[in-house]
Amino acid sequence: MSYKLYYADRSAAMGARVVLEEIGAPYELIWTDISQGSTREPELLALNPNGWIPVLVWEEGTIYECGAITVFLCDRHPEIQLAPGPTDSDRGLFLQWLFFFSSSLQNAFQMTYYPNRFCASSKDEASVKRRSTSRLQELWQVVDAAIGEKDWLLGNQFSAADIYLFMLTTWLSESHQHPAADSFANVKRVAAKVMQRPSVRFIYESHISDIAAGKKRAP
Numbered sequence: 361m362s363y364k365l366y367y368a369d370r371s372a373a374m375g376a377r378v379v380l381e382e383i384g385a386p387y388e389l390i391w392t393d394i395s396q397g398s399t400r401e402p403e404l405l406a407l408n409p410n411g412w413i414p415v416l417v418w419e420e421g422t423i424y425e426c427g428a429i430t431v432f433l434c435d436r437h438p439e440i441q442l443a444p445g446p447t448d449s450d451r452g453l454f455l456q457w458l459f460f461f462s463s464s465l466q467n468a469f470q471m472t473y474y475p476n477r478f479c480a481s482s483k484d485e486a487s488v489k490r491r492s493t494s495r496l497q498e499l500w501q502v503v504d505a506a507i508g509e510k511d512w513l514l515g516n517q518f519s520a521a522d523i524y525l526f527m528l529t530t531w532l533s534e535s536h537q538h539p540a541a542d543s544f545a546n547v548k549r550v551a552a553k554v555m556q557r558p559s560v561r562f563i564y565e566s567h568i569s570d571i572a573a574g575k576k577r578a579p
């Protein structure tokens with residue numbers, strides 16, 4: 361089995377790449393410019409008309425949406441043990457967190473990065489940014505409380521949902537006035553453990569070096 365991943369550093373494609381790394385099968389990265397105002401390649405638009413990454417290409421088709429790619433890869437490669445199986449009692453919780461991350465948390469991040477997309481008039485952008493920033497605080501608080509004293513989001517079992525959580529913590533940015541991961545002790549504890557995994561250390565090498573150099577906040 362081999363895969364192609366439309367990819368950019370610091371993007372939502374990083375979580376999918378960590379899962380590919382865990383699988384250990386060959387994959388090709390298609391480096392993609394997603395900066396604001398850049399023209400999307402027709403090749404990408406043909407696969408995802410939204411112009412977003414990640415997009416995963418496999419032998420029989422293409423899918424986009426980070427959460428869907430995560431479930432797809434974990435189900436296709438049960439040997440990596442990154443997701444409870446369809447009849448496992450933790451399956452619901454696993455899906456719950458992936459959907460919550462992609463539909464709520466990720467969306468709040470998007471609103472802070474691109475407030476112009478969420479209001480009709482530029483005069484409302486500051487208000488969108490302010491509210492989505494406080495929304496981030498509320499949503500991370502929900503995750504933090506749910507983790508409580510557990511080892512991982514699912515309790516004892518590490519899963520791809522923890523990888524997704526880690527990815528989202530790397531987007532918490534001081535320059536965007538986001539809350540610091542320090543405000544969410546349980547999230548921070550789980551993210552710090554995820555960061556120890558060889559696959560994560562490899563994919564997030566530059567992010568981790570920036571933390572070591574004091575250029576970025578640690579999760």
Ligand SMILES: N[C@@H](CCC(=O)N[C@@H](CS)C(=O)NCC(=O)O)C(=O)O
Nearest residue numbers: 371372394411412413414425426462
């Ligand atoms: N719901 C999509 C969102 C993906 C997304 O927002 N990707 C960002 C990178 S983190 C992107 O491609 N942004 C380019 C843009 O919005 O123009 C998913 O979860 O895959």
